[in-house]
Amino acid sequence: MPLNNYIGFFRILLTLIFAMCLRIVPLSSELAVLNPDWVLIVLIYWSLYIPERVGIFNAWTFGLLTDVLLGRMLGQYALAYSLIIYICLKFHKRLRQFPLLQQGLFIFFCLLLSQLLLFFIKNLQHPAQLHASFWLPVFTGTLSWPLVYGLLSFVSMFRRIK
Amino acid sequence: MAVVLSITLLITEHTNSKLGGIRTTISIFVDPLKYLVSLPITIVEQISDSASTYSALKAENEILKEDQLIHQTRLLKFEALEKENIRLRALLENSFKLGEQVLVAELLSVNMAPYEHILVVNKGTRFGVHPQQPVLDANGVVGQVFRALPFTSEIMLITDPNHAIPVQVNRNGLLTIAVGSGQLNRLILPFLPSNADIRPGDLLITSGLGGTFPQGYPVAVVDEFTAQPNKAFATITATPKALLDRNRELMIVWSKSVPVPLIAKPAGIEEGGLDAIK
Numbered sequence: 001m002p003l004n005n006y007i008g009f010f011r012i013l014l015t016l017i018f019a020m021c022l023r024i025v026p027l028s029s030e031l032a033v034l035n036p037d038w039v040l041i042v043l044i045y046w047s048l049y050i051p052e053r054v055g056i057f058n059a060w061t062f063g064l065l066t067d068v069l070l071g072r073m074l075g076q077y078a079l080a081y082s083l084i085i086y087i088c089l090k091f092h093k094r095l096r097q098f099p100l101l102q103q104g105l106f107i108f109f110c111l112l113l114s115q116l117l118l119f120f121i122k123n124l125q126h127p128a129q130l131h132a133s134f135w136l137p138v139f140t141g142t143l144s145w146p147l148v149y150g151l152l153s154f155v156s157m158f159r160r161i162k
Numbered sequence: 163m164a165v166v167l168s169i170t171l172l173i174t175e176h177t178n179s180k181l182g183g184i185r186t187t188i189s190i191f192v193d194p195l196k197y198l199v200s201l202p203i204t205i206v207e208q209i210s211d212s213a214s215t216y217s218a219l220k221a222e223n224e225i226l227k228e229d230q231l232i233h234q235t236r237l238l239k240f241e242a243l244e245k246e247n248i249r250l251r252a253l254l255e256n257s258f259k260l261g262e263q264v265l266v267a268e269l270l271s272v273n274m275a276p277y278e279h280i281l282v283v284n285k286g287t288r289f290g291v292h293p294q295q296p297v298l299d300a301n302g303v304v305g306q307v308f309r310a311l312p313f314t315s316e317i318m319l320i321t322d323p324n325h326a327i328p329v330q331v332n333r334n335g336l337l338t339i340a341v342g343s344g345q346l347n348r349l350i351l352p353f354l355p356s357n358a359d360i361r362p363g364d365l366l367i368t369s370g371l372g373g374t375f376p377q378g379y380p381v382a383v384v385d386e387f388t389a390q391p392n393k394a395f396a397t398i399t400a401t402p403k404a405l406l407d408r409n410r411e412l413m414i415v416w417s418k419s420v421p422v423p424l425i426a427k428p429a430g431i432e433e434g435g436l437d438a439i440k
């Protein structure tokens with residue numbers, strides 16, 4: 001059904017835009033360090049549950065948008081997102097059957113991998129001295145997975161996205 | 163495929179950074195989000211503005227008027243001093259940079275990178291903003307424009323660990339460089355020897371070297387000087403004058419890079435006469 005298709009597409013787009021807003025929401029400096037990579041978490045959710053909709057190219061596009069949004073070097077988030085979404089798409093059938101805890105573990109490794117990639121690229125540009133809190137968003141992101149999972153499954157249940 | 167694309171992008175940007183066009187195009191889609199995120203805070207501010215009472219407004223107005231009067235009387239003298247300065251410099255056959263244009267930009271409440279001190283303001287290339295422009299507030303130097311996009315621009319604060327600003331001690335003209343420390347209330351002066359003539363309380367102003375910042379704007383006040391006999395350089399820290407974390411209005415400055423032409427030499431003093439004075 002083409003109409004339903006459009007609605008589903010807009011729903012995914014809206015959640016991703018919301019995630020991007022959350023990414024740059026103004027917080028005090030202590031909280032800003034904890035702000036997880038919402039865009040990636042939302043992308044992972046959609047790629048696990050509607051893999052025919054959210055592909056690597058979408059992930060790459062949103063990575064590029066995030067690059068511009070955060071004023072990073074063009075391509076670093078694009079690279080991280082497309083690699084991780086590739087992994088998610090590869091294993092989505094198995095991951096969907098996992099209980100939430102095991103999924104959380106998988107998310108943890110995904111976020112860690114993306115942060116490692118970003119760290120690696122940063123280091124290539126110029127040897128960076130980073131605070132240990134650079135790794136904190138990985139933990140907060142993992143903790144926020146049940147929340148994102150609940151919210152987004154509500155969003156997709158609201159009207160079944162085909 | 164996507165991996166190859168992104169790696170190509172990374173490499174091209176790293177080597178010759180000519181992707182400004184792509185970034186500009188994408189930013190047209192992304193920049194509205196920045197406005198959207200800072201919208202609630204703007205609305206709250208507007209509501210509190212419209213809710214303030216008549217008497218409060220009147221009191222504020224009176225204070226502002228008094229301030230204006232004081233500033234104007236100061237300016238009266240300033241103009242005479244400026245003319246005098248130009249004349250003196252003409253005598254010394256020195257060119258004098260003068261005339262700066264200012265654009266007031268408002269901060270967008272957006273948090274981009276927690277480890278870098280980068281602000282986003284609501285003026286971009288559409289207003290003629292370009293990279294490396296100095297940015298000031300009412301108290302001193304804030305930073306410089308780091309990247310200008312059509313609708314927003316990113317400003318790197320002087321306290322960013324990747325930022326350095328050439329400064330001068332106002333008391334004696336000692337030149338040095340102030341480097342950002344990564345903390346909002348601290349600059350570091352790493353290149354001064356232990357016997358340098360610098361004291362806590364000294365005002366640091368921009369020296370005008372390097373060409374980015376115009377000369378003579380206050381940057382910071384020295385607050386600690388520790389001589390380290392076993393090391394080549396002393397550890398000196400300074401507090402920025404500008405309220406880096408509190409102000410919402412910033413001024414982006416265009417300094418005219420063409421020096422003002424010298425005033426014709428005063429009659430009566432010939433070439434020989436000038437040399438004699440020297």
